[in-house]
Amino acid sequence: LAQAEPGSPKQRRQRVALCAGAGQMEGPLRWLFFGCGAVGGYFGARLAEKGEKVSFMVRKDTLRVLKSEGVKVKSICGDVHIPRAKLDQVMNTEALDKESKFEADVIVLGCKAWEVERCLGMCAPWCGKNTLVLPLQNGVDGAGKVRQMVSGWGRGHPLVGWCNIVAAIQEPGLIKHWAANPPAVYFGEFEGEATAKTKQLETIFSKCDGVAVHLEQDALCACWEKFSFICSTTAVQATAGPSATQDLIPKVPELEQMWRSAMREIMAVARAHGVNYKEEWIDKRIPILAEALGATTSCSRDLWAGRHSELDDLLGSVHRLGEAKNVPTPVISTCYRSLAVRDRVARREATLPIYPLLEGQKILGTICNHKGQQLPAERTLVQKKAEEFLRPEWFICPMTSAVASGGQSEIPEGVQMMWEAELGVVISHACENLSVEEAMNYVGGYCVVLDLTGGNLGFETMKHGMSWTRNKCQSSFKPVGAFIPKSMLPQPEAATIICRVNGKTVAQDATNRMKFSIAEQVADASELTPLKRGDILLTGAGSLGPLAIGDLVEGCIEGLESKYTVSSTLILKAQHKRKAAEAKL
Numbered sequence: 001l002a003q004a005e006p007g008s009p010k011q012r013r014q015r016v017a018l019c020a021g022a023g024q025m026e027g028p029l030r031w032l033f034f035g036c037g038a039v040g041g042y043f044g045a046r047l048a049e050k051g052e053k054v055s056f057m058v059r060k061d062t063l064r065v066l067k068s069e070g071v072k073v074k075s076i077c078g079d080v081h082i083p084r085a086k087l088d089q090v091m092n093t094e095a096l097d098k099e100s101k102f103e104a105d106v107i108v109l110g111c112k113a114w115e116v117e118r119c120l121g122m123c124a125p126w127c128g129k130n131t132l133v134l135p136l137q138n139g140v141d142g143a144g145k146v147r148q149m150v151s152g153w154g155r156g157h158p159l160v161g162w163c164n165i166v167a168a169i170q171e172p173g174l175i176k177h178w179a180a181n182p183p184a185v186y187f188g189e190f191e192g193e194a195t196a197k198t199k200q201l202e203t204i205f206s207k208c209d210g211v212a213v214h215l216e217q218d219a220l221c222a223c224w225e226k227f228s229f230i231c232s233t234t235a236v237q238a239t240a241g242p243s244a245t246q247d248l249i250p251k252v253p254e255l256e257q258m259w260r261s262a263m264r265e266i267m268a269v270a271r272a273h274g275v276n277y278k279e280e281w282i283d284k285r286i287p288i289l290a291e292a293l294g295a296t297t298s299c300s301r302d303l304w305a306g307r308h309s310e311l312d313d314l315l316g317s318v319h320r321l322g323e324a325k326n327v328p329t330p331v332i333s334t335c336y337r338s339l340a341v342r343d344r345v346a347r348r349e350a351t352l353p354i355y356p357l358l359e360g361q362k363i364l365g366t367i368c369n370h371k372g373q374q375l376p377a378e379r380t381l382v383q384k385k386a387e388e389f390l391r392p393e394w395f396i397c398p399m400t401s402a403v404a405s406g407g408q409s410e411i412p413e414g415v416q417m418m419w420e421a422e423l424g425v426v427i428s429h430a431c432e433n434l435s436v437e438e439a440m441n442y443v444g445g446y447c448v449v450l451d452l453t454g455g456n457l458g459f460e461t462m463k464h465g466m467s468w469t470r471n472k473c474q475s476s477f478k479p480v481g482a483f484i485p486k487s488m489l490p491q492p493e494a495a496t497i498i499c500r501v502n503g504k505t506v507a508q509d510a511t512n513r514m515k516f517s518i519a520e521q522v523a524d525a526s527e528l529t530p531l532k533r534g535d536i537l538l539t540g541a542g543s544l545g546p547l548a549i550g551d552l553v554e555g556c557i558e559g560l561e562s563k564y565t566v567s568s569t570l571i572l573k574a575q576h577k578r579k580a581a582e583a584k585l
Contacts, residue, residue: 005102017521022277028052029105029204032126036062036071036121038167038298039136040110042183045073046208055089055104057122061433065173066090074170075177077210096122103128106251107156109146111314113137116145127156132197134161134187138299139313140227143220144249147190160219161187162226166295177210179246179295184212186226188219195567222363224270227283230297231260231314233289233334237300238311246292258331259289265329266318266372272325303342306430306533311336311343345533346429354426354444354483360399360534363478364525365422367393367468369540370513390395392516392524399534402480405566409452409476410573411549417570420451420541421499421555423492423511425518426483427537432530439522442531446489448481448497448555448566451538455546480536481555481566488560494520496539496558501551508558 030053033040040056046069048054056066067090070083070501084090091099104126111119116137127133133156135146143160150158163186166179177183185205188194194202194215205213216222236259237244249255263282270277285339302309315336322329367390403409411417428444454471489495499507516524518539525537547553549572556565 006171017554026182027204029200030102031055031108032057032104032123033108033110034093034123036066036173036175037110037164037169038175038177039165040108041071041169041173042073042075042165042167042177043108043136043163043185043208043211044110044215045071045080045082045175047204048086048212049080050204050208052204053088054082055091056087056092057093059093061172063090069173070176073177074174075167075210076179077177079080083579086553088566093122093437096125101125101487104131106132106134109133109135109137109142111137112194112308113139113142113310114308116142117149120146120149124153127153129155130197131156132201133253134157134201135159136161136163136185137313138227138230138310139317140163140220140224140318143190143223145344154564155198157195158190159187160190160216160223161185163228166292168298168301169428179292182210182212184214186214186216186219186222188216188222190220191302214316218276218348219277221277224266224275224277227314228263228266228270228277228515229282229285229288230299231242231318231332232259234297234299234311234314235259235332237296237552238303238339239335242296242300242304244246246289246295250286250289250381262331262335265327265332267324268327269325269329271323272327273321302346306342306346308346309343315339348429353485354428354534356424356426356447356480356483356534356536357399357402357404358534359532360427360536361532362399362529363397363402363424363449363536363538364394364528365378365397365538366521367395367474369515369521370509370542371515389515392521394525394528395468395472396529397478399472401475402478402536403476403568405479405481405568407479407568408571409479409568410574411570412454412457413575415454415457417547418451418453418544419501419506419539419547419553420544421497421507421509421553421566422449422495422538422541423495423557424449425492425522425537427522427531427533427535430530430532434523434526436517436519436523439519439526442519443486443522444483444533445486446484446492447536448557448564449485449536449538450477450479450499450553450555450566450568451541452477452479452547452553452568453544479553481567482564484557484560484564487561488564498558499541499543499558500554500556501545501547503552506545507541507543513537513542514539 028051034045036056036058040497043055068181072081098264107123131152135142147158150156164180166181167175167177170176202213204217206209236255249259267277299310315332318329318332319336424447425443426445429442431442495511497509521537549570552569554567
């Protein structure tokens, strides 16, 4: 080790003597948590609250927040804030060679299941002869990987471990816990009786607020039971969608039947692998489902959000373990196959066309992004030129404001519409807080968008500094053209956007006149709000002009095929529904 434990030589000798004589470690213990997410952040904060010496390995924004503000938890079990001064070391995973070394009493892996080997490897310099290694991942494969790696080091003591918590990162350094009351930690030995040091962990966790602890006699068997629950619940939720919360499963016969079938499949696989899975465990989980109001599994949430998920570690492992023992798993395997494409896209293992109107959630449009532009004095509180903007300025429309190319844009009576044809940047993967350098890695391609604007609608409120919503975001005000792969437009900042009205060219705008580059716009937008696959960023137009009911407006990129042209016909919006509703009032 690069650095010994703190304290005088006499204190260190006393500590070693106590460990050797009593089989326990002198408290407070030094805990090393890899990660400060929903798992690591929650349990690490609870331990630090009771005076344990907790260190975190983190990076980027979480590193910055923990170094300045510490870690915070908002919980149904009571909030807690551990300021930086109450934490031990906060280490940068991207520069661990520069961090001081100590022999951790306990290493806790708070990473995702697929990250176990990489993350545990990064913790190796902090693992001593008597260090306990506690994994808290979902799945049954992770514990075996941990045991194999730690045994290979010739030092450290691996445990079987997992947890039960429904929480998420609200923002870097802030964990929100809203279900599973209280969150629980489960662990035990791979075989044999628990050692004195393992029992000591039970004692320490039992003193923590908002934590239940279970020292399992047959930890591997209990791990399979938890695995079957989280895996079956994920299979149902991820496939059925976000409305299928855990408490809903026992209320809907079809969902409960699907869940029970998945549980029995995993039971059969477990038994085929020598695990004594008990039939009554299934019924004992039903009340737990019913009490978990609004709860969803982290794997389900990751799949829905387009992030890397534990799908392969959960459903995928059941599928493979079943095949290895010739145990059929039709429900689990079908769910796994149906969700695999979504997971592979998130991992960049598959490249598919992007359909913004189906996959995206929102359109973000830049304001005054072409050099030489300025906001009109009669329509804004303060006149401002493009060169005066220090960062992109945005308006946001829901994707429901969009309409497919070739359709109709419904215009409210009396509204004077204006055309703008713009290059749309299509996001390929879920992202947030990107740097300019990494931003283009999240651009999947482009499209041409007609940014139709109500010229006499909403500008009255804008004179007083209010929003652009009413004149920009109404239904069908954003006609969207076909997805253009990046390979079809290798130089998006050297393109010409053409706008035509009734076949006549009314504008030819060069994208090289943008004030902010595409990378700068993507990075800034990802800092403003998390971006999802299929979201569109409008890069702005260099010109605009009037439209009338009946006009056909088109936008295209010079030199590209006509299939990428966007078009829409303006029609008068029907008023009968609104008038009928007003009559009832």
